[in-house]
Amino acid sequence: MQVTMTVNGQTVSRDVEPRTLLVHFLRDHVGLTGTNVGCDTSSCGACTVHVNGESVKSCTMLAVQADGQEITTIEGLASPEGELHPMQKAFQENHGLQCGFCTPGMVMAATSFLKENPHPTEAEVRLGLEGNLCRCTGYHNIVKSVLAAAESMGE
Amino acid sequence: MTTTETTSGSKVLGQRVLRREDPKLLTGEAKFSDDLDIPGALHMAVLRSTVAHARITSIDTSAAKSRPGVVAVYTYDDLKDDWAGPMPCAWPVTADMKNPAHFPLANGKVNYVGDGVAVVLAHSKTAAVDALEAIEVGYEELDPVLDLEESLADSNVIHSEIGTNLSYTWELIPNKEAVDDAFAKAAYTVSERYIQQRLVPSAMEPRAVVVVPAPFGGDYTVYSATQVPHILKVMLALTVGVSETKLRVVAPSVGGGFGSKLNVYAEEVLALALARKLRRPVRWTEERSENAVATIHGRGQIQNIELAADADGKVTAVRVNLVADMGAYLQLVTPGIPLLGAFLYHGVYDIPNYSFTCRSVFTNKTPTDAYRGAGRPEATYAIERAMDALARKVGVSAVEIRKRNFIPTEKFPYNSAAGLVFDSGDYLTNFNKALDMMGMDELLAEKKLRIDAGSRKLLGIGISFFVEMCGLAPSRVLASLNYGAGGWEAATVRILPTSKIQVVTGTAPHGQGHETAWSMIVAEKLGVPLADIEVLHSDTAIAPYGMDTYGSRSLAVGGSAIHIATERVLDKAKAIAAHQLEVAEEDLDYAEGVFTVKGSPDRAFPLAAAALEAFTAHNLPDGMEPNLEASVSWDPPNFTFPYGSHIAVVEVDTETGKVDLVRYQAVDDCGNRVNPLIIEGQVHGGIAQGVAQALFEEASYDSAGNLISATLADYLVPSAAELPSFELGETVTPSPTNPLGVKGIGEAGTIASTPAVMNAIVDALSHLGIENIEMPASPERVWRAISAATRK
Known part of the structure; x- marks a missing residue:
């Protein structure tokens, strides 16, 4: 089937099997491997991207369902000039990542979360990121990163 | 704030330098193994046993072979000449250890759910996976x-060729009579039985391997999501029968390991053997539910621990009997895991008499092997839980029983009854700091208040004081334990003609920030900007020697090797500078990248100029070789012994059994601190993993041997919502065993936190007569314990 969508501002069109998941479309057909696959039960959130600005686990959606939609992946978050998004900066400044495998999904989920709740409490951040698993950081510095990003983006 | 970016070299160590690894990981630029685009690669999929224990009566692959896109389907019989030997186990812990032959695919019999039965190669991943079903x-x-214990009884023997389920018995009993005597004379004894449940390591990146054969010459590049590219190269060469000179192993970005990627796996052997057989690139990426059965598990022990104490509660002997679960086969270091804890069952206490016995048995389950802490969390759990049990018996607090038994500071270096020499420590100072930070009096008052008021939510305070042996490891000690390799680490430091610096390390980071930390070690010594230093690693073509990353070893051993190599480079540069300035070497000072003559600071020679001189070799001192580089292989003289006080506060809902971790404080002593930002991150993550063992995680099997927690929907890796922020403190007691004075921090949090949380839960409920709850302390288990206790 032919699917066409906007990925990080570019129109992409590919012929895919109907069963192709959005995450496999992005990784295997568009070559954007920043979005990771960490599980097979939609539990880990490593594949989180934005669909029309809202965070979606891209393993829960078929590529054909994304037809005509606007997708942003981790590769599209920094400015075209290469300046990191405030969330990416906050993750580096607060050591919010170690191995970095969950990081793209975590950053995408966190930016979407702050859109819904720009001034969250620590408890709200923890609940808001419940769908994204990290095995390295114990979440301490992820939570700190998101709170720091909220502060810097609110300025 | 944590945003200091230090670029001056004079005082780099100890700064919160931001990680240079991060930008590519934050933008999706980093490449994990599954991200590699390899044209023409065949996709491999493995058919796994769906039963725990069975003879294979038939395998029909004909339908699978005829499916679209399928290139080949193989079973054991098809491939038995495609490898040179069985899967490797590098740690035959005793001369008579039983090690059943184990191949990448099952030979006529399957021994656990997940055992490989057949392999498919196809043009796409979906075609390969679809063919499995045919x-x-x-x-x-x-x-x-x-x-x-049923395995131990040998009424049903898994591997008939070895005639028993017992792989080995390993004993460390320096003086049995003295131990028996201590128990005979004891005023108090405790005898506890703890279960270390099996855990699924669950690194967020599943395993993956890609093997690319060169078109001519028989060379292979193996990309693998591994912690041990160097060990993997040696073992693949031996197991598959490829000359080591023809193998290059690369670990690209690796998404966490926690010991689970410290191994040589069937899929790595298969991918190399099949790439050779078909002369095509072969790739495989594990699915998560496949990871749960096909990647090693951790823990899996029954621990019996007894303490003998005098009338003051001073412990006089510890006696431990373990039964350890090997799983169906011995993987790379499976049998050695209990031994890594065997020396530490006296914990931080000055206990003169020691007895340790481990019997390790096979079961029809996934093989076990190293999981964060590997043997040391188990040991710490047993002694720290038992010390609390002893405190209750003696009638003193958990704080007091520990203070009475600590190894006194003046006894360091301390010769332990188990035969180790603890490098350095000041336990009481660390403990007192932790108690002060925690505000113990208020907590105890609050706990009592809630009990007195009949509150539904009770408070529990749990203490765990841990010590671990890490910085693996002095090679001669490994020899005495029959380990099949050494514990040294390699480093090369070279200053290039343009004065940029390459650091080559044999460590293999997968989240630990070695590129940042190793740069800091070199920048400290040379006084050059961090930006001028590049750290190369995890590629055996670039870093031919190394012992890789595990066992909290990388900084203490690998960092030390870099430190020493940097000193040697600087020594050579100094000789060049002295020659150029026509002075004696001892008349030179060095700071910030420049040699100056003592007393005449205007007579200077920059390090950069020495690098260029070394390259042109136009005017070097007589007999000096060109180029400015030094290579070091450093073998540590001893382990390091980090320690610390961890305190957990839990709230137990007596009506639902739910346990909430409300506070967690860790005061660690990991010796000198290179980068506090990275240290804290390691502690946070370690705590979360140890807490997860206490409260959430268990590899649960049904009565037929099916893993019923085989997905991340069933296996409860905690999310941010289940954990609090952690409170950290530190003391600093440098290690005298390495030039950096460091000890290691990668496993500390995991080792200490499990007993802290379990002690806290028991503390909350001990007035009801509850003395133990099995892990994980799920709401059901806690509720049942409360319910049984209050019905009495």
């Missing part, structure tokens, strides 16, 4: 052996 396997099922 393979017909006939099984004649056998009763599975699932329980450790």
